[in-house]
Amino acid sequence: MTSAKALIRDCLPPLVIRRLQQLRRGGVRFEGDFPSWAEASRHATGYDTDAILAKVLEATLKVKRGEAVYERDSVVFDQIEYVWPVLSGLMWAAARNQGRLSVLDFGGALGSTYFQNRRFLEGLADVRWNVVEQAHYVERGNALVAEGPLRFYFDIATCLAEQAPNVVLLSSVLQYLPDPLGMLNELGRVGAAVLMIDRTPFASLAENRLLVQHVPASIYPASYPMWVFSDSQLLAHLAPRWRVVSRYAGPEGQVRSREGVSFKFEGLLLEAC
Numbered sequence: 016m017t018s019a020k021a022l023i024r025d026c027l028p029p030l031v032i033r034r035l036q037q038l039r040r041g042g043v044r045f046e047g048d049f050p051s052w053a054e055a056s057r058h059a060t061g062y063d064t065d066a067i068l069a070k071v072l073e074a075t076l077k078v079k080r081g082e083a084v085y086e087r088d089s090v091v092f093d094q095i096e097y098v099w100p101v102l103s104g105l106m107w108a109a110a111r112n113q114g115r116l117s118v119l120d121f122g123g124a125l126g127s128t129y130f131q132n133r134r135f136l137e138g139l140a141d142v143r144w145n146v147v148e149q150a151h152y153v154e155r156g157n158a159l160v161a162e163g164p165l166r167f168y169f170d171i172a173t174c175l176a177e178q179a180p181n182v183v184l185l186s187s188v189l190q191y192l193p194d195p196l197g198m199l200n201e202l203g204r205v206g207a208a209v210l211m212i213d214r215t216p217f218a219s220l221a222e223n224r225l226l227v228q229h230v231p232a233s234i235y236p237a238s239y240p241m242w243v244f245s246d247s248q249l250l251a252h253l254a255p256r257w258r259v260v261s262r263y264a265g266p267e268g269q270v271r272s273r274e275g276v277s278f279k280f281e282g283l284l285l286e287a288c
Contacts, residue, residue: 042231045241045272049225052193055240059227065151070235072155075125079160086127088187089235095131100263101186101213102132104284106139108182108209114140119171119180119205121147121198122188125160126167136164145174171201183207187214190242196252203256210257210285214265218278220245226272243278257285 049055070089077083083091109116116139120128123146129136136142142164146156156167168174183202189195189212202210218224220243228241250259265280272278 044229045226045270045276046229046274047225047227047272048274048276049227049240052225052240055225055227059238059240061237061239064237067235067237068151068155071124071152072159075127075130075160078130079162085131087131088127096266097131098213098266098282100261100282100284101128101184101211102135104209104211104261105132105182106135107284109139111208112181116141116182117143117145117178117180118182118184119145119147119174119178119202119207120184120186121171121202122191123148123184123186125152125156126165128184128186129165143178143180145178145180147171147174171205175205180205180207182209182211184211185213185215186211189215190244191239192242193240195242195244199252208287210253210287211282212285213282214267214280215282216241216243216270216278217246217249217281218243218276221247223248224276226276243276253283253285256288258288260284260286 047055047058049058067089071086074083074086074089074091077091078086083093085092085095087096105116105118116136118129120126123129125148126144126146129144129146136144144165146153146165146167147170148156148167150169153167153169161167166177168177174180183205185202189198192198223245224243226241226243227238229238230236253259261284263282263284265282267280269277269279
């Protein structure tokens with residue numbers, strides 16, 4: 016029987032649904048306009064705390080045990096919120112390579128995107144999901160979370176010594192790196208045919224801007240520096256190595272910082288030139 020919640024959700028326009036999703040996420044806020052990463056870091060707690068890992072691990076293990084169906088940013092859901100452009104990109108990459116999919120999931124936590132799409136990935140001829148993360152995530156991931164195609168690596172070089180990725184995935188991670196353009200250069204040398212940049216903040220600005228993102232205590236108490244990317248600058252940086260195949264809206268939608276910086280979360284599917 017269809018639940019009342021599901022009937023209401025089916026009747027709401029997408030714009031209202033996105034706004035309700037933003038409210039449900041509990042007040043993530045953005046503030047500041049900082050001149051450097053070091054200055055923004057002085058106003059933030061950082062992402063590498065044990066408290067965040069503990070929350071992410073607890074949620075991920077619930078998904079792995081079948082006690083929850085989906086986890087994102089340490090929050091569990093009773094229904095998988097598929098990002099269909101991401102799944103389509105993964106399947107497109109596999110189709111270009113005789114059903115083989117090997118993903119370098121840079122900054123992929125404990126495999127959230129793998130578990131989100133696992134049902135569909137099982138139909139492919141060969142799947143390898145390789146997460147490159149911080150050391151404490153890798154240690155816990157390999158000890159408690161790794162399964163079948165899912166493995167965790169301390170760095171890109173270690174991953175490439177064992178795997179040959181045909182997809183590089185950056186899901187809500189590029190904006191939290193001190194040197195995102197340098198990392199794009201490094202990942203461009205991996206040799207993958209496809210690059211996916213998901214849930215990333217873009218704005219019609221001449222220059223990149225640095226904010227601090229504050230996560231509500233109901234999720235976990237944390238704050239960290241975050242880039243808002245100049246649309247023109249990032250695309251110009253990508254252009255020599257990558258060609259845009261598709262661009263799509265992220266679930267977070269349009270956002271405005273406390274100081275009035277307006278930006279939107281989007282995704283890019285790119286192929287090697």
